[in-house]
Amino acid sequence: MSESPGGAVSLATAPAIDPPPRAATADRVVPRRRPGRWIATAVVLVLLAQFVHGLATNPFYQWDRFGYWFWRPTILDGLLITLEVTAWSAVLGLLGGILLALARLSGSPVLRAVSWTYVWVLRSVPLIVVLLFLYNFSALYKTLSLGVPFGPALFTFDESRLATDMAVAVVGLSLNEAAYAAEVVRGGILSVDQGQHEAAAALGLPRAHRFRRIVFPQALRSITPNYVNQLIGLIKSTSLVFYVSLLDLFGTAQSMGSTYPGDIVPLLLVVTVWYLILTTVVSVAQFYVERYYARGATRALPPTPLQRLRNGLADVRERLRRETAV
Template identity: 85%
Template sequence: MPPRYRGVPTQPEPTMSESPGATVTLPEAPTSDEPPKPLTAQRVVPLRRPGRWIATAVVLVLVAQFVHGLVTNPFYQWARWSYWFLRPTILDGLLITLEVTAFSAVLGLVGGIVLALARLSRSPVLRAVSWTYVWALRSIPLIVVLIFLYNFSALYKTLSLGIPFGPAFFTFDESKLATDMVVAVVGLSLNEAAYAAEVVRGGILSVDQGQHEAAAALGLPKGYQFRRIVFPQALRSIIPNYVNQLIGLIKGTSLVFYVSLLDLFGSAQTMGSTYPGDIVPLLLVVTVWYLILTSIVSVIQFYVERHYARGATRSLPSTPLQKLRTGLSDLRTRIRREAAV
C-alpha cells in the first residue's frame, strides 16, 4: 500500500479484476459548474531598450552638428567650390584619372590571373617567381615604384628585342617610349597585379574540390575546366575583393601627380598653387569627385554580385529600390496596426 502524506489528498487507486481481459476503472475528473472565462486579446509590449535610443540620439546630434558646420562655416567657400567643380581644367584631370584607372584595372587583373595560375602551377620555378613578385610588389610603396619607373631611363637608355644574350633585332629609345601616361599605367598595373593575384588565387581556392573532380571525371581539358567551371564560380568570391582593390586604385591614381601627370588631384594641386586662397575649395572638389567615382563603382559591384549570385542562393538580394518599397510597406502596415489598436 503506498504511503500517505499529511495534507496531500490521495486519489483512489484504480481497481482491476484478476481475471483475464478485465477493464480498468479510472476515477472521474472533478467538474465545475462555473462557465469558462472568455479569452481576451492582450497587447504584446516590446522590450525597452534605452541604451539604443540614447546612442541613436547622440549620433544624430553629432551628425547634425557636422552638417551644420559644413554648411555654415565660411572657411569652406562653397561659392568657389561651385566655380571650380566643372571647370575644364578639373574635367581634363578627371578624364586622365579615368583613363589611368581603366587601363591599370584591366592590365592589373590580367596580370593577377597569370600570377595566380603560376602560383597554383605544379612547376616550382613558376611558383617561386610568382611568389617573389607578389612579395616584392606588395612590400614596396607605390610612390617608390612610380618614381623608380619615372627615372628608369637613367638605368636603361635603350630597350631592345632579339635573341637572349645575342644580337638585338629592334631597339627603342626608352625616354621617348616611356611617356608620363605610360609610366603611370605601368607602375599602377604592376602594383595592382600583385594584389589581384592573391584575390584571384583566393577565389579559385574557394571553389569546392568536388567541382574540379567532376570536371576531370568528364574528361574536360584543363583550359575548358578553368574557363567554364572553375573561374565563373570563383568570381563570386573574386568580385567583392577586387572591387575593393579597384576603389583603392581610383584613389591611388592621385600619386601619378609625382610623375608629372596632371590627373584630377594634380590639376587641383596646380590650381591651388596658382590660387592659394582656393586650396580648400579645390580639395573639396577633388573629394566630391572621388566620392562620386567610388559610389558608381560600388553600385556596379552590387549588380555584378547579384548577377553571379544566381544558383548560389535561394533568392537574389533585394535591390535598393526594392528595399525602399519593402520598408515603406512595412511602415504603412505598422501605422495601420497601431491606429487599429
C-alpha cells in the first residue's frame, strides 16, 4: 500500500494476503452407519434362503411332475380359455363401467337411480352366486322375447341355445366387473380439476368432445392403476367359471387332479405359476401405461426397470472407484 502525492491511498502495491494453509488431507464425508438396516437385511436373506431351500428340496412338491404338467396341451387349452374369458370380460366390463359412471354423473334422476342400484346390487352379491344364477337362468325363463311391453312379442329367442358355458361365464364376469369399473371410472372423472371442465365449457366445445378429448385423458391417470388392480382380480376370478362347467386353467387342473390324485400338489403349483405369469405381464403393462399418461404431469418420467438397473450399476461402480481412490 502506498500514498500518492494528493493523499490518496493506492491499493495497486498492497501486499498479497496468503490464504490459510489447507489441511493435509481433505475431509471426506462418511455415510451414517445403520446397523439395524444391515441386521434386518441379513435376517430377511436368511429366511428367504431357507424358503427357497425348502421349495427345492422338499419331495412333497414333486417338481418333476410339475415340469411334466406345465406344458401339457390340456393345461394350455385351459389357459387359452382363461385368457379368452378375461379379455372379453375386461373389455365388456370396462365399457359397461364407463356407461354406468356417466349415468351416475348425469343430470337425469332416473339414470342416476338405475346406475346406483345396479352398482349396489352387483357389489353386494358374490360373484359365484351371479354365475350360478345365470347358469340356471333357463329354469326361470325358457325363452327370451323382444317386443311391445304388455303386448305381442316381435322376436323370440331360445335361451338354452344362447346360454353356452362361455357366454354364461363372460356375461357373469362382465356384469360383476362393470359394477366395480363404474366406481373406478367415476372416481377418475371426479379427480379431474373442476377448472378443466369450466375451461372446456368456456371454449364452447360440445359435451361429448369435452369428455373425450379433455376430461377422460386426464382421468386415465387415476383410472389406470385402480382398474389394472381390478383387472388382476378379474384374472383370478376366472377360476370360478369352473362351477358353470367351463374348464379354464383352474378347472382343468381340478379335473386332472381328480383323475391323477397323486399329482394334486404339482397341478396346483402349475396353476399358481401361470397366474403369477399373467399378473406379472399385466403389472408390467400397467407401469408403461402409467408412465405414458404421466407425461406433462410430472417433472421427470419414472425410470424403467432397465434404467434403474443401469443407474444402480453406475452407483456401485462410482462407490467402488471412490473407495479405491482413498
